[in-house]
Amino acid sequence: MAEGGVSAEPTRAGVVARNLVIKQLPLGKRIRYYAAAVLLSKLFPVLTAVVERLGRLLGYISASAPDIVKSYPARKNLTVRIFIPPSATPGAKLPTLLTIHGGGFLIGSPSDNDAWNRQFADAHSFLVVALDYRKSPFFTFPTPVYDLEALIACVLADGTLPLDPARVAVAGFSAGGNLSLAVSQLPSVRPRIRAAVPVYPVVDLSEPSAHKLLTRPYKPRLGGFRGSPADFLKPLIGVFNWAYLDVGQRTDDPLLSPFYASPDALPSSVFIVACELDMLAAEAWRMACRLAGKPVPSDHAVVGAEDHLAGHGKLITQGDERYAWEVVLEGGKRRYRWLLVPDTTHAFDQEGSRQVALDPVFAEDAVEKTKLTIDLIGKWLLDGPLKVEEA
Numbered sequence: 001m002a003e004g005g006v007s008a009e010p011t012r013a014g015v016v017a018r019n020l021v022i023k024q025l026p027l028g029k030r031i032r033y034y035a036a037a038v039l040l041s042k043l044f045p046v047l048t049a050v051v052e053r054l055g056r057l058l059g060y061i062s063a064s065a066p067d068i069v070k071s072y073p074a075r076k077n078l079t080v081r082i083f084i085p086p087s088a089t090p091g092a093k094l095p096t097l098l099t100i101h102g103g104g105f106l107i108g109s110p111s112d113n114d115a116w117n118r119q120f121a122d123a124h125s126f127l128v129v130a131l132d133y134r135k136s137p138f139f140t141f142p143t144p145v146y147d148l149e150a151l152i153a154c155v156l157a158d159g160t161l162p163l164d165p166a167r168v169a170v171a172g173f174s175a176g177g178n179l180s181l182a183v184s185q186l187p188s189v190r191p192r193i194r195a196a197v198p199v200y201p202v203v204d205l206s207e208p209s210a211h212k213l214l215t216r217p218y219k220p221r222l223g224g225f226r227g228s229p230a231d232f233l234k235p236l237i238g239v240f241n242w243a244y245l246d247v248g249q250r251t252d253d254p255l256l257s258p259f260y261a262s263p264d265a266l267p268s269s270v271f272i273v274a275c276e277l278d279m280l281a282a283e284a285w286r287m288a289c290r291l292a293g294k295p296v297p298s299d300h301a302v303v304g305a306e307d308h309l310a311g312h313g314k315l316i317t318q319g320d321e322r323y324a325w326e327v328v329l330e331g332g333k334r335r336y337r338w339l340l341v342p343d344t345t346h347a348f349d350q351e352g353s354r355q356v357a358l359d360p361v362f363a364e365d366a367v368e369k370t371k372l373t374i375d376l377i378g379k380w381l382l383d384g385p386l387k388v389e390e391a
Contacts, residue, residue, distance in 0.1 A: 016299040018206040022249045025242065037106055037137045037243040044107040064118035066130070072154035075132075075147055080155065081110045083121040083128040084162065093164035094127040095386045097197075098152060100183075102174030102347070104240030105144060106136050113173065115351045116370070124378035127163050129155050133179065136243035141256055148183040156192060167386040169195040170267075171377070174280075174347065175240075177201025181258035185265045195269035195335075195385035197377055200346050204259040204283040206251035209237045211299070215282035217306035219343065225359035226345060231279045233346060259287045266291070269335040269385035273373060276304035278346040285338065292327035292336035303340060310342035313368030317376070335384050339376065341369055349373060 025033070066081035088094060099117055101108045110130035121128040131151050133144035156165055170193050172180030177198030184193045213231055220227045245251070254261035272288040274281040281303040289296045297303075304323070310316050316323035317339070326337040344362075347353035349370040354363040 014298055014300070016207065016211050018252070019208055020206055020251055022245045022247050022251065024247050030242075033239050033242045034137065036239045040107050040239065041135060041137070044103075045109065064115040066114065066117070072151065072158075074150040074154050078132040078134070078147060078151060079110070080132065080151060081114065081117070081130040082161065083117045083130075085121045085125045085127075087122075087125045088127075088162060092162060094125065094162050095167040095382065096127045096129065096163040096169070097121075097381070098155065098168065098170045099128060099130045100133070100148065100170070100172035100176030100179050101130065102172070102176045103135070104236060105141070105175045105244040106240055108135075108175075112350060112352060116173075116349055116374070119371070120374050120378060123374055124382065126378070127161065129161075129163075131155075136240075140246050141244055141249065142182075144179055145182045145186070145255055148179055149186050149189055152183065152189055152192070165192070166194075167388075168193055169197060169381055169386060171197035171199060172201065173199045173350070175202060178203060178258060181261065181266060181270075182255045184267050185255060185258070185261055190265070190267065193267050195271065195381060196267045197271045197273065197381075198258075198284070199273045199349070199373075200275050200278055200280055201258075201272070201284055202280050203257060203287045205241065205245070205257045207283055207299075209234075209241070209279070212279040212283065215300070215302055216277060216279050217302055217304050219277065219306065219309065221309065222343060223361070225357040225362045226277055226343060226365075231277075231346075233279055237279075259283060259290070263291050263334075267385075268333055271335075271337040271339070271377060271380055273339045273341065273377070274303070275344050275346050275348060276340055276342045277344060280346065281340065285340070288336060288338040292325075292338075293329070294325075294327065304342065308342075312365050313372075314342070315339070315369060315372050315376075316342055332384075335380075337380060339373065341373060344369055 067084045068082035069079055071079045099113055101110050101112045110132050113130055117128045117130055120126060131148055133147040170180045170184055178201050180196050180198050183189055184196050213234060218229055251257055252260045270291055272284050274284040285303050286296050323340045323342060324338060328335050344366055348366040354366050
């Protein structure tokens with residue numbers, strides 16, 4: 001049995017064996033994972049609230065509250081958080097970004113992304129709507145996907161919101177990036193979504209976690225949080241996957257692992273953002289290349305460049321296709337963009353993560369890179385898939 005209680009595909013030359021079917025774990029490990037999952041799901045909201053309160057008192061976390069918090073009858077226990085830019089004029093219809101928070105399908109809430117959502121809404125004059133979904137271990141795949149489908153239908157039918165239904169995109173972070181690509185495959189959603197922006201997403205749950213750890217560079221020269229010889233997701237990923245996936249589940253189901261989805265099943269424009277120092281980056285890189293019709297890196301290819309430092313607060317957007325490229329197909333009908341944020345880790349763009357890291361150098365670098373990525377995403381949407389059509 002492969003790691004994580006899944007049966008593995010036979011190894012082929014140059015291809016890492018995939019864990020294709022979830023198998024039952026030994027009883028002792030199930031008990032440990034269940035205890036860890038419940039503890040995380042109960043304690044994380046408390047810890048998040050404490051960190052946020054301290055951060056605000058000390059001035060490390062900005063004021064970024066939504067303008068509206070509401071729920072809909074279809075999922076009355078799930079709230080959405082709505083950010084309206086101050087530039088909005090009465091009666092105007094705004095381009096809209098639906099965002100989905102991360103947390104390994106187990107923890108987290110829409111408020112985790114408040115700072116990012118407020119910054120994006122204000123910078124690009126977007127209506128931003130943060131969605132929620134029920135979490136594992138009590139609600140497993142595909143429950144979150146259909147929770148999001150229901151909420152998207154409610155939001156897009158809400159006549160009180162200043163949204164332009166012809167200019168809607170979806171973005172997600174980590175597990176939320178996975179869910180952004182999953183929900184946009186559903187027949188009721190896909191025709192209404194012009195673009196998807198998964199940010200450091202998990203896209204292939206069939207690839208063994210132990211191998212994912214080998215496909216990211218490690219840069220001890222950076223020092224501090226970023227120079228760690230281990231990925232901070234390593235101790236969490238087993239619990240996350242076990243809590244979300246039922247025994248017998250196929251991990252190559254495109255709704256679970258969007259890497260396996262046909263380009264025709266996804267939005268016609270996809271901008272994948274990944275972090276160089278992240279065990280999830282290489283699978284996102286392979287997916288971006290596959291969608292764009294570029295040569296797909298091998299399973300053993302390391303993302304980024306272990307021997308290169310980009311510099312404080314800088315992105316690499318030109319001249320090196322390991323870090324950035326864009327492909328436009330069919331006269332602009334399809335757009336695929338890749339951005340690898342150099343020298344930074346998973347969740348670099350979230351205020352809470354920066355505070356937990358306790359590394360001011362990492363935090364300063366991450367703040368600057370967050371602004372740059374938000375700028376790139378907004379301009380890409382407005383100049384491409386959400387561009388106003390000329391009459």
